[in-house]
Amino acid sequence: MSEPTHDENHGGALGARLNWLRAAVLGANDGIVSTAGLVVGVAGATDDRAALLTAGLAGLLAGSMSMAAGEYVSVSTQRDSEKAALAVEKRELRERPQAELAELTELLERRGLSRQVAREAAVQLTERDALKAHASVELGIDPDELTNPWHAAWASFLAFTAGAMLPLLAMVLPPASWRLTVTVVSVLAALALTGWSSARLGAAGPGRAVLRNVAGGALAMGVTYAAGSLLNAAGV
Numbered sequence: 001m002s003e004p005t006h007d008e009n010h011g012g013a014l015g016a017r018l019n020w021l022r023a024a025v026l027g028a029n030d031g032i033v034s035t036a037g038l039v040v041g042v043a044g045a046t047d048d049r050a051a052l053l054t055a056g057l058a059g060l061l062a063g064s065m066s067m068a069a070g071e072y073v074s075v076s077t078q079r080d081s082e083k084a085a086l087a088v089e090k091r092e093l094r095e096r097p098q099a100e101l102a103e104l105t106e107l108l109e110r111r112g113l114s115r116q117v118a119r120e121a122a123v124q125l126t127e128r129d130a131l132k133a134h135a136s137v138e139l140g141i142d143p144d145e146l147t148n149p150w151h152a153a154w155a156s157f158l159a160f161t162a163g164a165m166l167p168l169l170a171m172v173l174p175p176a177s178w179r180l181t182v183t184v185v186s187v188l189a190a191l192a193l194t195g196w197s198s199a200r201l202g203a204a205g206p207g208r209a210v211l212r213n214v215a216g217g218a219l220a221m222g223v224t225y226a227a228g229s230l231l232n233a234a235g236v
């Protein structure tokens with residue numbers, strides 16, 4: 001195993017930024033693989049540039065919108081459940097403040113503070129902003145910075161689109177005799193880069209991640225190209 005990440009210890013800010021960056025790299029990776037598979041498959045069946053452009057563009061739009069919608073739904077759900085948890089916390093703080101103080105003390109104690117220091121810290125945190133303290137220590141969330149579902153949706157839309165542009169342009173810009181080579185080479189190179197980046201961002205060793213990512217992309221293009229060629233040979 002590689003050494004564990006230290007993100008948690010740096011608090012939310014760095015961890016959150018790394019998560020965003022990692023999500024962007026993975027979104028771009030998705031855009032590259034799915035669009036490359038699509039255009040290479042169509043290239044197996046036809047030389048028609050208009051058909052390649054149409055397939056690639058449709059794949060880009062369908063993929064980026066489906067990613068955005070999925071992200072919107074999942075972040076909205078997460079936000080709803082965080083808001084519900086905060087509402088419960090708020091009510092408990094109002095209805096049984098002593099029990100909540102005891103709870104916060106115990107949680108701080110479990111994090112390694114002595115009973116006395118934990119008690120003191122709990123009292124001070126409660127005086128300053130009880131809800132924020134409980135949200136952070138008990139639920140691990142910052143009530144002032146819940147993830148915005150629209151931001152998340154836009155980010156994955158853009159990441160996927162950026163990735164999908166590569167195989168699309170590599171397929172439609174070069175002359176017909178070069179388009180397949182240019183696409184395969186540039187896609188595999190890009191996948192080596194995204195595999196390396198996501199491994200580094202996750203503090204994992206990059207070697208195997210690069211290999212897996214490149215192999216996955218090569219497989220996707222190989223399978224769709226075979227399917228396209230078969231359809232072509234069958235005269236469809």
Ligand SMILES: [Zn+2]
Pocket residue numbers: 089092100103104134138
């Ligand atoms: Zn609480």
